[in-house]
Amino acid sequence: MVxxxxxxFISSHHSCKKAAPHRLRNVSTITIAISLxxxxxxxxxxxxxxxxxxxxxxxxxxxxxxxxxxxDTFDHYKMRTYFECSKAFESERPWWTDQEWRIVxxxxxxxxxxxxxxxxxxxTKIGTYRVSDEVFDFSQIVVPYQAGKEKGRGLxxxxxxxxxxxxxxxxxNTVVFTDGHSFRKCMFMLNERFxxxxxxxxxxxxVQDLEGGAFGIEVDLDDCNLLNSGRxxxxxIQCGKADEICDGNHFYAxxxxxxxxxxxxxYSEFVSDxxxxxxxx
Ligand SMILES: *[C@@H]1O[C@H](CO)[C@@H](O)[C@H](O)[C@H]1NC(C)=O
Numbered sequence: 054m055v056x057x058x059x060x061x062f063i064s065s066h067h068s069c070k071k072a073a074p075h076r077l078r079n080v081s082t083i084t085i086a087i088s089l090x091x092x093x094x095x096x097x098x099x100x101x102x103x104x105x106x107x108x109x110x111x112x113x114x115x116x117x118x119x120x121x122x123x124x125d126t127f128d129h130y131k132m133r134t135y136f137e138c139s140k141a142f143e144s145e146r147p148w149w150t151d152q153e154w155r156i157v158x159x160x161x162x163x164x165x166x167x168x169x170x171x172x173x174x175x176x177t178k179i180g181t182y183r184v185s186d187e188v189f190d191f192s193q194i195v196v197p198y199q200a201g202k203e204k205g206r207g208l209x210x211x212x213x214x215x216x217x218x219x220x221x222x223x224x225x226n227t228v229v230f231t232d233g234h235s236f237r238k239c240m241f242m243l244n245e246r247f248x249x250x251x252x253x254x255x256x257x258x259x260v261q262d263l264e265g266g267a268f269g270i271e272v273d274l275d276d277c278n279l280l281n282s283g284r285x286x287x288x289x290i291q292c293g294k295a296d297e298i299c300d301g302n303h304f305y306a307x308x309x310x311x312x313x314x315x316x317x318x319x320y321s322e323f324v325s326d327x328x329x330x331x332x333x334x
Contacts, residue, residue: 118245127237129255129334136244138252146205146253148197148276153247158274160242161228168235180232181239184223184271184302194220195316197276207281207315214310220290221277223302229269233332236270259320260328261301268331283317292322299323
């Protein structure tokens, strides 16, 4: 029985062996078919992908940007150096066009969105906010102009202004950074989009005491940035009305101002520039 079983085993083994090359042939045919099929599918997908990349390129140009190592530790001096700001300020700085301002405000909104997304993941606090929801067009009150070699860009009255009239107030374009790193991110985003613009913002942004002893970096994402500071006697606006406490966000004419006169504030009313380090900058 044992022996008779053996040949059967052998023969079946044999047939198995014989069958093997046949099965292998089958396998390789299937493999080739599958490979060919995947090739077709893959190339179809990659064509699709190229298509969407191409359409993305039309709407949003986002070149690959390599930030310097340890960029996330840069203080405002280091940023100035890295953005080559002294070179940018060698010649007269231009205005930002309405279109540029629009893009910059959109950049800010992108940053705000990414900060909010971070909060959902529990990783960070939101490091920036808009001071107000109010939308206001200042172009009827002040207009940008070149105020001379020393002062650079400035603002002049767009019309005759009466003593006590409102000149500036915080709007939805007035943004505050309570976290130094959010400001840094904003500066790098800006520099990558419009080289030298971050230099302007670094120059315009100021540190302000917020309520409760905290500090924030404040900046207007519109032409209100161009306000120059004057000597005591030439200052023609003031923070808060005559009998009000200065909140740093509302400014009124201190006297009548003629159309075309430069608007001059007093930075010391609202700026704590020694406090950049409080924010790690
Ligand atoms: C303020 O509101 C205007 C009008 O909705 C908008 O165009 C602008 O981008 C807003 N500013 C910021 C900084 O989000």
